[in-house]
Amino acid sequence: DQQVKQNSPSLSVQEGRISILNCDYTNSMFDYFLWYKKYPAEGPTFLISISSIKDKNEDGRFTVFLNKSAKHLSLHIVPSQPGDSAVYFCAASADSGYSTLTFGKGTMLLVSP
Amino acid sequence: EAGVAQSPRYKIIEKRQSVAFWCNPISGHATLYWYQQILGQGPKLLIQFQNNGVVDDSQLPKDRFSAERLKGVDSTLKIQPAKLEDSAVYLCASSRTGKTYNEQFFGPGTRLTVL
Numbered sequence: 001d002q003q004v005k006q007n008s009p010s011l012s013v014q015e016g017r018i019s020i021l022n023c024d025y026t027n028s029m030f031d032y033f034l035w036y037k038k039y040p041a042e043g044p045t046f047l048i049s050i051s052s053i054k055d056k057n058e059d060g061r062f063t064v065f066l067n068k069s070a071k072h073l074s075l076h077i078v079p080s081q082p083g084d085s086a087v088y089f090c091a092a093s094a095d096s097g098y099s100t101l102t103f104g105k106g107t108m109l110l111v112s113p
Numbered sequence: 114e115a116g117v118a119q120s121p122r123y124k125i126i127e128k129r130q131s132v133a134f135w136c137n138p139i140s141g142h143a144t145l146y147w148y149q150q151i152l153g154q155g156p157k158l159l160i161q162f163q164n165n166g167v168v169d170d171s172q173l174p175k176d177r178f179s180a181e182r183l184k185g186v187d188s189t190l191k192i193q194p195a196k197l198e199d200s201a202v203y204l205c206a207s208s209r210t211g212k213t214y215n216e217q218f219f220g221p222g223t224r225l226t227v228l
Contacts, residue, residue, distance in 0.1 A: 044156065099213045
């Protein structure tokens, strides 16, 4: 039973354009969401997060949107750069003390020059 | 500040053999995590330590996997005996506390191939 779903295994975007990565979740107890970025042969690195009390969080070129009623979040990258090419993982947590992260399968983003 | 260190980076073994992985978290981080990432999947938490105590090991296959974190610093993850389906990247992560809003820092992982 996949509680965090990233239905697009891959996404190709041209440099300068917007990249939109989507994530859906099924567990209504999740109230904290994170995006991680992973390059080959490296561990994931934290990118941006959002609490369920917000519907938007921005950090430079990266914005995460949360739609709680639809149990959907998305990561927008504007403008996309070739260095953004990586696998992006959506993760969720139910903040109950020492909570754990549940990850999606990831979306591979390829930004071409 | 030094990141999370893991060794070895790669390991190839035959099924039914034993294997151990080592992790050194970021200095001062109380919480340590071991994840298993099978090809094409996201990381799945195996075990979470708070200092040297286990907080969550609900997804650890305890018949063959074991982990310890002596003295609340370094940790080892062992598989004995290994099965073909254990082929995966094993990621270690640490965070300052176990709270969700504290970023988890990941090591580079150990890629295990079981033949």
